[in-house]
Amino acid sequence: MKVQIGKMILYGIISAVSYLIVPLIMFQLLDTYNIMTFSQAFKLSIIIIGIIGIVFSMLRHLFPKDTSANRLVAFGATVYSGIYLFYMFGGFTVGVSYGTYAIDIPVMGIQVLLGLQLIAWTLLASSGIRATQYLVEAIEISKQKEYNVSVRRKFKLSKVFKVVGSILGLVIAGYFISLVYSGLNLSFDIHDSYDMDYDDNGTLLDPSDDSINLTMTFDVSNQGIYAIYGVSIDVRFYTHDSDNTTALPNDIKVGESLNNYYSTFHSFSLTPDNNVTVVMDPLHIVGLITTACTLEFRISFSTLYAGILVDLNISIQVPWTALI
Incomplete structure (x- = not known):
């Protein structure tokens, strides 16, 4: 041969x-x-x-x-x-x-897991x-x-x-x-600012019974040919650079909102101003009211896109100012 x-x-x-x-x-x-x-x-x-x-x-x-x-x-x-x-x-x-x-x-505070x-x-x-x-x-x-x-x-x-x-x-x-x-042609944009709902429960001088809700807003631009299905978003807030670590320690979780579900973000579409509201932990309300710090938003974004399982983790930091 x-x-x-x-x-x-x-x-x-x-x-x-x-x-x-x-x-x-x-x-x-x-x-x-x-x-x-x-x-x-x-x-x-x-x-x-x-x-x-x-x-x-x-x-x-x-x-x-x-x-x-x-x-x-x-x-x-x-x-x-x-x-x-x-x-x-x-x-x-x-x-x-x-x-x-x-x-x-x-550098950008982004981690993506791809299945x-x-x-x-x-x-x-x-x-x-x-x-x-x-x-x-x-x-x-x-x-x-x-x-x-x-x-x-x-x-x-x-x-x-x-x-x-x-x-x-x-x-x-x-x-x-x-x-x-x-x-x-796909982007996920988190707004740098947040909306706050503060309720002192009628006791202005006693912050122990107060409540704080923070609303994070994000935009989804999907100009690709595939829709985004079954989106699940978890948001957690952590503290950094606290002015008073006794009242509000660093690196603690002060609030979270889990399993926020969005069924579909359609292809060739822009979906702005999606909201996730986080209820702050009552254990840390007094510290948040009296202490300035930096809040870190840790966002987990899980979805199915074009047959690929995607787990996107984003971290951004915003300043927090004491309320009283």
Whole structure:
């Protein structure tokens, strides 16, 4: 059987670029600009998996395309690439949901957790279809016999898998393009100010029975093609830089509002002035009334967007002035 040494080396170089060089450069850039951090163990696993993938690719192109050996190696390489992509987007870490990645931007007080299960499983399914095509082709070549399916007319079975795989590949590419476009046209803006409802209960000189409610306002601009579904928002207030740590200690939670639910933010829409009201903890009312500090708003925003689970955590700080 004729072997193709030159072609094997060429595709080995191409595979090295796609399996190793591009991912490692991407990881380094994301890490350098503090967008996303990858553990050394994850990088090492990508290197090991990538090297094995390069070997598969070289073996695949060692044999001519019209041989069963080529098709069998192509089958193994495609299965392996599917597992590689599933690991890249999903991961097999015990105790962690498939496809959970974190984008952390400390300077802006933003952290985003992404559940990429849909992408991971879709890529794995696409690889499975293409692998089946190569397996059928290997059987056809070795037995010198075509397998057909009939829907009004006969179709070569391997061609059916090839067409289905190509269509699924185009769908995935379109999904990625639409996802990038929609993500770039999505914003969540928290107003820097807040509304306060203060009630002294008719006892101006006795703050112990007073109540304070703070209302936070935010705007959602969704100019992408996907709607935002099942939004759940939690808001917690914490103290910093207290003028009197005896009356109002630092780093304590003074109020919260949990499980604020919004069913849908539609695509190509702007939804301004959404409100979340936080009832301040009665245990810290006196301290808040008598002490100036900085209030930190910690907002957790969980939703499903374009098939991706998103958990957005934002932190902003606003000044708090003593009321008396």
